[in-house]
Amino acid sequence: MNLWGAAIYGVIVILSYVYAFKKNKKGGKQAVRKSGVQFFKQLPMLISIFLLIGLFDRFVPKSVVMTFVGKGNEFLSILSSAIFGTIVMGPVSSAYPMGALLLRKGATITATAIFLNSWVMVGFVTIPYEISIFGRHFTLIRNALAFMGAIIIGILTGWILGGIAL
Amino acid sequence: MKNILGKYWFEVSVGLLYVVLLFVFPDKTFFAFKEGIWLLVKMLPIFVCVVLFSSFLSIFLSPKTVQRVMGKESGFKGVVLGTLFGTLIVGPLWILFPLYRTFLRKGARVAVVGAMIGAFAIKTPWIPYAAGFLGWPFILITVVLTMLYAVLEGYLIEKAISTK
Structure with a gap:
């Protein structure tokens, strides 16, 4: 269900990073690093939220x-x-x-x-x-x-x- | 230990809830777990994109540029631009309050900042993700209405403050 969104999004992200690395290599690297940090910082919360949604779906009538x-x-x-x-x-x-x-x-x-x-x-x-x-x-x-x-x-x-x- | 609990109280609560439920309703809980993980896996690609795009914006969109286009003389155009800028920012709203205060102190109009905060409710990088769950019609209507309201909100806040 997310296929289209992901495809469009992927293209936007690739284009923006091509621009970033062309314009300012250091800034581009910094953005990638920041993304990694953000990803792992948010992951535990994300996992818990989805698990909670699973519970909600099964247990709340x-x-x-x-x-x-x-x-x-x-x-x-x-x-x-x-x-x-x-x-x-x-x-x-x-x-x-x-x-x-x-x-x-x-x-x-x-x-x-x-x-x-x-x-x-x-x-x-x-x-x-x-x-x-x-x-x-x-x-x-x-x-x-x-x-x-x-x-x-x-x-x-x-x-x-x-x-x-x- | 206390620190970890404070920081991850939500994650820990969900974990405990699962442990308890697993003993009482093993089958149902297992299905809930499977469903949760499956949903998570399905949205992960978009989540990765969101994170990459937000980081890109946060580094390559300089606040200076923003300040230039939303000063007192910017008029209606400034409010509209503020609204558009607001839609580009992601992250919890309260983290950005200091940034908005900087804008105000540097001479941005109250209406511009008000509209920006209002438009913050639209998170452009998240739109495809939201559409995956709720459908494009739902999201597009919400986005258009929220933007219109953000402009109005900016002017109303400015008016209310200046007549204080």
Whole structure:
């Protein structure tokens, strides 16, 4: 399923590195080294996330997912996916497979989109740190706007995709 | 030991969860393990690409260039460019807060930085990966909407701050 993405991506990566090594050999080498470090730094987390997804898939019944983020209760599904997405923190690499799993388990498109959007847009745990850098005013406004945006974009996504499906 | 636990609390918890479940539901847990590993193997090629591309950007895209194109005089164009730049960055958002503060101190517009943070929700290097899981229509719609919202968000933040 990832074949096309991987192929396109591979070409982009090869081109960018051809450019890098032509322009600045040292910089190119540095980028490769940095990639290696990043890869092994993220690998343990990645393995655990996928193993957790495996567990989630086998042990959490579809009905539970449906209750919170399914079609039955639109308002509850919007609220719970936004809050859930705000609280969880983690690399996006784990957000997307998680979203796919939610869809497969019966979550609505809207709820899945809201969950993913708030995951990447709102940083609940890092709010104190953000305040220390930008100040209270900026931080609160930004997070409030991001939270609302996550919901609005999610609803629109569900609406557009639903329209296409119909 | 405590240090390792603190740093890898998530990995350790998942490991423990597996050990416990393996005793209670051996078959189900084994299937869960197999499924998890299979998913991981399937996404590894893209993951490698993501890492390579992010490192490339982080070294070859100089902040100086960025600062030049998003100063106070940059106008609407600057906000749009800030949005585009925001989509190129990957990594946890909070790591970049200091970078954004540098931009602000060097005279970047609040609207530009606000839009950039908003657009950070789009991670260009991750798009093919995300599409593999959720499908291209889902991702493309999300990307377009998020970009539009990021521009709006930038202006709203700037407005809210200046009328303080």
